Amino acid sequence: MNLAVQRLLSCFLVLIGASDLFYAQSRPEDRLQPGQWGQCNSEDVAQAIVAFSELIEAGNRADSTLAYAFKNRGNAYFRKRDYDRAIQDYDQALRLSPGSAEVFYIRGRAYARRHDYDRAIQDYTQAARLNPSDPNVFDGLGSAYWHKSDYDRTIENYDQALRLRPIDDYALIGRGLAYWAEGDYERAIQGYDQALRLKPNSADAFYNRGLAYASKGDSNRAIDDYSQALRLTPGDADAFYQRGLAYAHTGDYENAIQDYNHVLSIKPADVNALGVRGVAYTKEGEYDQAIRDFDQALLINPRFEFGFGKRSIVYARKGMYGRAISDWSRWLWLKYGFLGITIRLFVLILTTGLGFLLKRFENRRVAHLSGVGLLAPIRGNRR
DSSP states (O other): OOHHHHHHHHHHHHHHHTOTTTOSSSOGGGSSOTTHHHHHTOSSHHHHHHHHHHHHHTOOOOHHHHHHHHHHHHHHHHHTTOHHHHHHHHHHHHHHOTTOHHHHHHHHHHHHHTTOHHHHHHHHHHHHHHOTTOHHHHHHHHHHHHHTTOHHHHHHHHHHHHHHOTTOHHHHHHHHHHHHHTTOHHHHHHHHHHHHHHOTTOHHHHHHHHHHHHHHTOHHHHHHHHHHHHHHSTTOHHHHHHHHHHHHHTTOHHHHHHHHHHHHHHOTTOHHHHHHHHHHHHHTTOHHHHHHHHHHHHHHOTTOHHHHHHHHHHHHHTTOHHHHHHHHHHHHHHHHTHHHHHHHHHHHHHHHHHHHHHHHHHHHHHHHHHTTGGGHHHHHHHO
16 A cells, blocks of 8 residues: 555544544544644645545544644645635634634735735734734734834734744744834844844844844944854845945945956846946946946836946946936836936936036136237236
8 A cells, every 4th residue: 555545544543533422522623633733734745735635535523623624734735835814714714613712823924925914914913802812823923014114013022022032033033023124223133133042053134134234234243144144144135235225335346346246146037136237347348348237227127227337437437428427317207207307307407508608608718818818918918
């Protein structure tokens, strides 16, 4: 008998073992022999979905057993990143067991993965009402409010999570991000320090503390933290990108370019990395290479205003003023729209008018010198 058949048979045994005919008073998970439900909830997601579907479709099961099966099939879909189907199963589980704080919580997580933070907050809030002692619920609320840029509520919920679980490094990092977003870099750094005492190998804590140091203008400490994050997660494109920016702020454009190269080896179509590498090449005087980077970025994203703005500067430095003006005009349009065109026309009129006035002044000055002015030295010589 192959492994898949054995697991499916085990799930049918679970179904039989969970039947109200044999266990009228116990919970579904209490009715199982050790390892039985684990076989259904296999690491093989497809097998787990098939197994739980068989349980659900068998019919004639108690509501509590079906709710448990729907919840676990939803978890399997969640692991598969099929959040819509996961939510459908969680809906069924809550229909059968409307007082389950756990299912409200995990459905909230599924909504959060879909970036539906309003519904996630509703579910987390309901879970908190049903089980106010669960710190995970407040972690979820903190994260959802962070994504909605409601930093005060983010901090409030992470505070509650930490009251319930003081060793929650996730909450310390999440609260630190909220402090950072509010510009309170010192408190953010204090939180990351505490998280690193709890979990010394937290790449997230190093990375986010690096952001806080960079925001304070302490680029050298930022570089140290990004380097620690990269030691722990060598393929982290974001850490390479941020360390490149920090190197650039110290004037070390050579190392900045190397870090941007790493980013582009991981994410070749990253227009931001192409843009900042183009700026670094500009600072190094490598104008042709800078233009190639801006060209490539604009090929990927024709509305990349940063690329037009910075390329216009390079063209101007190369004396290619027509192209510089063209890029500058596109940058104005993308950044300011109609207002940008108005500004451009105003500047053109102003510069044209000033040019005309300067030309008239120059003509009058030449006439003055060719008339009275040239006689002055003669008068002087006669004295």
